[in-house]
Amino acid sequence: MSVAPSVEGMPREARTVTEVIEGIPTIEGAGVRLNRVFGHAQDHRFDPFLLLDHFRSSQPSDYVAGFPWHPHRGIETVTYMLDGRVEHTDSLGNQGNIQGGDLQWMSASSGILHQEMPQPKEGILEGLQLWVNLPARLKMAVPAYRDLRALHVPHVRTAEGGRVRVVAGTFQGQAGLVQGIPVDPTYLDVQLPAEAPWEIGIPRGYTSFVYVLGGAGLFGGEPSRGIHRGQAALFGPGEVVRALAGGEGARFLFISGRPLREPVAWYGPIVMNTQEQLLEALRDLRHGRFIRHQEPLVEQR
Ligand code: MN
Numbered sequence: 001m002s003v004a005p006s007v008e009g010m011p012r013e014a015r016t017v018t019e020v021i022e023g024i025p026t027i028e029g030a031g032v033r034l035n036r037v038f039g040h041a042q043d044h045r046f047d048p049f050l051l052l053d054h055f056r057s058s059q060p061s062d063y064v065a066g067f068p069w070h071p072h073r074g075i076e077t078v079t080y081m082l083d084g085r086v087e088h089t090d091s092l093g094n095q096g097n098i099q100g101g102d103l104q105w106m107s108a109s110s111g112i113l114h115q116e117m118p119q120p121k122e123g124i125l126e127g128l129q130l131w132v133n134l135p136a137r138l139k140m141a142v143p144a145y146r147d148l149r150a151l152h153v154p155h156v157r158t159a160e161g162g163r164v165r166v167v168a169g170t171f172q173g174q175a176g177l178v179q180g181i182p183v184d185p186t187y188l189d190v191q192l193p194a195e196a197p198w199e200i201g202i203p204r205g206y207t208s209f210v211y212v213l214g215g216a217g218l219f220g221g222e223p224s225r226g227i228h229r230g231q232a233a234l235f236g237p238g239e240v241v242r243a244l245a246g247g248e249g250a251r252f253l254f255i256s257g258r259p260l261r262e263p264v265a266w267y268g269p270i271v272m273n274t275q276e277q278l279l280e281a282l283r284d285l286r287h288g289r290f291i292r293h294q295e296p297l298v299e300q301r
Pocket of ligand 1: 077
């Protein structure tokens with residue numbers, strides 16, 4: 001275990017990389033080619049996170065089929081568009097675009113029906129979707145949308161020339177736009193110049209991982225691991241996560257949250273705690289009573 005002095009002078013244990021994850025090319029929705037970094041019912045390594053998809057293509061035929069009408073219940077979906085535009089429509093008449101650095105943090109909770117349709121464009125369309133689990137007590141709560149415009153996402157410049165967009169959680173005293181999420185997530189988009197170091201303190205028991213969007217770097221305490229674009233690294237226990245960008249810099253998502261350690265019953269876009277709850281959701285769909293709350297909370301920033 002490597003230790004280093006913290007600001008307070010007490011040693012802090014650096015988290016080491018316990019697993020390097022290669023995404024799996026997957027076809028999802030009505031025919032969208034994407035990289036599934038993780039996401040299946042038997043995989044609890046990322047608890048409270050259920051799934052991470054990364055789509056990136058210069059060919060509209062890879063994505064225009066999109067994600068037509070489908071339900072969600074029991075989870076939150078976080079869509080982050082790096083390039084290009086996704087049009088979002090839901091069954092309650094909400095409509096909007098997520099584009100060019102915008103995010104949508106949607107708490108599906110008791111249920112929404114929506115479609116997410118990437119719009120064709122010249123050049124690259126690129127985005128990510130993370131699924132965040134909800135605790136049992138909130139799976140049937142009132143749905144909520146948080147639409148975050150790129151301009152309003154705060155960022156921090158580090159002493160070493162890094163740029164960190166703070167979506168959720170706190171980094172170097174800067175609070176993210178998204179607050180009050182049950183699993184206390186941190187969601188950062190970190191861009192580091194060549195050879196720049198980076199670190200963040202994270203509560204000991206929280207699940208933490210990075211997903212590299214560009215370049216490469218060394219991650220974790222000794223022995224650190226080299227991770228490159230398209231790979232994720234999961235960290236073991238400890239108090240601080242460290243990174244060191246490679247010779248061409250690095251861009252990565254840093255994501256962390258408090259594990260729920262609750263049973264997971266998963267059927268497609270619906271994630272509950274028991275099989276009975278899944279059957280109830282399917283019965284609700286069949287009988288037109290899936291939407292329990294007609295007026296979701298909407299927050300636009
Ligand atoms: Mn969806």
